[in-house]
Each structure stands twice: as C-alpha cells, then as structure tokens.
Amino acid sequence: MTYQAATAASTPCSPPSIEADAGPARAGDEASAGASAVGADPPEAGSGADRTRTWQLWFSAARNGDQRAYERFLRDVIPVIRGIVRARAGGLGASVAEDIVQDVLLAIHDKRHTWREDEPVQPWLYAITRYKVVDAFRRRGSRASVPIEDMADTLPAPEAADPTAGSDAMRVIGRLEPASAEFVLAIVRQGASIGDLARRFGITEGAARVRLHRATKRLGQLRRSMIE
Amino acid sequence: MRLDDLITRLSRDTSRPQPVSRAFLLALALGGVVSALLFTLGLGMRPDAADAFRAPHVAMKPVLGLLAGLGCIRPALTCARPGAAMRMRGSELPLALLPVAAALLLGVELQRLAGGERWSAFVGESLPVFLVAMPLLSLPFLVAALVALRHGACTMPVLTGGIAGMLGGGFGVALYALFCTEDSALFFVPWYLAGMVAMTGVGAALGPAALRW
DSSP states (O other): OOOOOOHHHHHTOOOOOOOOOOOOOOOOOOHHHHHHHHOOOOOOEEEEEEEEHHHHHHHHHHHTTOOHHHHHHHHHHHHHHHHHHHHGGGGHHHHHHHHHHHHHHHHOOOOOOOOSSTSSSHHHHHHHHHHHHHHHHHHHTTHHHHHHHHHHHSSOOTOOSSSSTHHHHHHHHHHHHHHHHHHHHHHHHOOOOHHHHHHTTTHHHHHHHHHHHHHHHHHHHHHHHHHH | OHHHHHHHHHHHHOOOOOOOOHHHHHHHHHHHHHHHHHHHHHHHOTTTHHHHTTSSHHHHHHHHHHHHHHHHHHHHHHHTTTTTTHHHOOOHHHHHHHHHHHHHHHHHHHHHSSSHHHHHHHHOOOHHHHHHHHHHHHHHHHHHHHHTTTSOOSSOOOHHHHHHHHHHHHHHHHHHTTTTTOOOHHHHHHHHHHHHHHHHHHHHHHHHHHHHH
C-alpha cells in the first residue's frame, strides 16, 4: 500500500485529533487493528521529513492530553528506537535489546516534559536512546556470559571444518584483534567456560570476563559498521 | 505483548509533569533559606557592613559570587534536557563577566600593594574560617540544585554536576562575603575563585551518581 498524493494533499499540519482525512491504513501497522476504521488518523510517517513533522505534531498533541496521538507516537517510534538499539547494543543480545527499548519508552514518558515544542523530536529521542544504551552497557558490564550465548546462534557450529568461507559471523570475528578472536573462538568452538579461558590464557577469571565483554562489544561495533 | 500493554498504559497517563525550571528555582530558594539559616547561626553579617560595602571593591565581593551563581542557572537548566551537547553554546554573559571582574580587581590591588604586603594580604587572617564556612554555605545550594535537576533528564552528568557545583559555590561565596572582613582583592579573588572551583569539582564528582535516570 502506498501513500498517494491524496494523503499529502490533505492537511498535514493539522493536529492529529482532528478527523477529516481517512488516509489508507498503513499495511502492517500493528496498532491499526481497530483504529483504521475510525478514520481519524493523521498522515502516516512516511519519508524522513514527513516523519519528523508528524512526530512533532503527535507528541505535542500528546502532551496536551491527546491519548490517541500519544499512542500513535509511541507505536511509531518503537521500530526506529529498536533499530538504533540493535545497531549499538546488538552484541548484548535480542532480549536485552528489547529491555532497552522498553527502558527508552518509559523514559520518554517519564521525561516528556523535557522536550521543548520548538525543537525537533528526533534529536531528543535519539539522545534518550543513546543514554539508555550506554546505561545498559554500564549495568551489564560484569555479566559477559550473556552476550556470547546470544551470539552463539549466529556463529558456526563447532564441528565445521573451515568456517571462514562466506560466513558473516566469521568475517566479523576475523576483524577482531587476534587475541580477542582467539578468545571468542575458544568459547564457540570448544564451549570453554570463563574458568577454562582464564586457565588457558593465564589470567584471572575477572580479567577473562573483562576481555570477553570487550571482545563482544567490539564484535557488536564491527557488525554494525559492516551493516551500515 | 508486553510492549503493547506498556504503550496503552503510558498513553493513558495524561498528567503534566512540572517543568524543570520551576522545580529548580524552588529548590534554590529552599537551599537559600537553609544557607541563610546557617549563616545567621554561625557567622552573621560583618559589623561594619553599612560602611564597608560603600567601597566598590568591597561591594564586588558578593557580586563575584552572584555572577557565578546566577550565571550557572541557565546552563544548568539546558543540561537538564537530553541532547544538551548540541545546545550548549558559548557566552553566558554573567559567567563571562566573572573572570573579567576578577582580573580587574586583582590588577588594581596588585598595583596598590608593595611586595611584602602582597603575601600577607594573600594569606589573610581568616583563611581557616573561610575554608570551613564557605563549603558549608555552598552545600545547601548544590544539594538543592542536584535534587531538582533529577526531575530533568540530563545526559551529561559530570558537566551538569560541575555546573551545579559552581552554582552552589557562587551563592555560597556571595553569602560568605557578607561576613568576611578581608577586603584585599589579593585574598578574596584567589580564594573565592578557588572555593568555587573546588565546589565545581564536588558537584562534578556527585553528578553521575546523583543525576542518573
């Protein structure tokens, strides 16, 4: 389903709670189950510039008490937030990423009074998202075992003969420094535990955890840079 | 789906949180009351106040502190919102005047005094009192500022804490100046500034823990 000029020609600047344009419901919009029938939807956030303006309208209306606009706003920003969180914290795993997304939503609500109407919404949103991602890393820094188990799904099975051929994951690992790569591979190929790693590399368990956390974080960064 | 429920729940909350600026100014007023109380109980106005403050360089003593304290209000509020980094642009005028005023006062006094007198003016007679009293007068402002700033969403806690520290130091010093009888700029310029810098450090150290959200 595409947005025709009809949608654009209708009043894009009117507050969301004013009915009058029953634009076509966006395919796949998880919020629209019943809502599309009502026909009071504001223009959907399509291209980047439209989205900026739409968010600003919705959030502004939301702060003036428009519940529906608030709901639309929150639902619409989630995929974008999720994308940012995954890009920056992918190494921590999918469930952690979802937790962060929830944290961001809660923060948007708790700190909604810190956005000024005359400013664009995106920088404000992104700043909150970045802050929560950093906070997640800070809180989870010691639990390095979580990330690698999540990553294990994407890494080749231990018995693969030459896993480097054409494998995304191995390409990413290949870009790690040799010491970190060895670390990660020891876990993946041999199922080494923190204790094993500590013994094998002659370091303390605490140091092994730190190295593992750094390696995983680096993997996340590399993966992101390879995606972008 | 949990996220769905969360969204529904959040969107139903139509309450309007107070703007940070209001909470902040209220908190500062409260901090001011506490500091004023400490001042009255522990120090008291200098007895020669009516005469002494006629001299411009003496009148500048509390002004120095006020320049810092007042000058930090807007930066603190700017920092209390996400994405402050993009908004922090230069010169807040009161803060910018502070080094200028300080330099002028120092310059005049250095010219006035000869070599031997300078050192004793710098050391003064009431340094121990200053070192104890000034932080005590500053802390209520600093604590009040930090508590109020928690209502915001600060993404640069060290900087914000530092600004709150300078704010507290500024107001603390301004209050202290009403008691202090050391009128040589060679004393009060370096020491008042040092006190403010120290409070800035305290605020910056407290920032990350105090301003988390």
